[in-house]
Amino acid sequence: GQQVMQIPQYQHVQEGEDFTTYCNSSTTLSNIQWYKQRPGGHPVFLIQLVKSGEVKKQKRLTFQFGEAKKNSSLHITATQTTDVGTYFCAGKMRGSQGNLIFGKGTKLSVKP
């Protein structure tokens, strides 16, 4: 079946270090979305990428969508303690009824 794999499952970093999480789909996607869930909270939408090879930045966060629209990455530069949480990618499948399939998330902890 359709799957979205996300790695790593956990990442522990020292404050100030960089962080990257990767997402891979078994099929070509219509778009990829990224969400952040703080501990005890609910997922919050960060960004949506639609075009092949697209790169978007939000302050210290850089999001990329692969040329084949099957993979994506989220890179955080110089992590801060406020970046703590679980980052989920979600791939929207192609087709008129495109399902949204979430990766299992990468849990980021930041040591001050």
Next chain:
Amino acid sequence: KAGVTQTPRYLIKTRGQQVTLSCSPISGHRSVSWYQQTPGQGLQFLFEYFSETQRNKGNFPGRFSGRQFSNSRSEMNVSTLELGDSALYLCASSLIANEKLFFGSGTQLSVL
């Protein structure tokens, strides 16, 4: 603009009982999706409604059902509860189905 409202916030039930969870989407959002979140499995898609029609259903048994009303409010029902149904149930609304989801705070269901 009010966010997505889910009630109740917490629920404790025993095996064999049934439960109904409620979700009020953001005003103007006609698409409502439901997800089950557990530590081991991440976010699992349950179903998606748009204008009172169920358009997509995830891989869950028939004990899980839902509906959407004319005002876009949605309910999901789980009958004959099992221990494994203990999870955080998240509702999300969006303008376009499966894009830029706004999640509610969820209902934490514990089955004893």
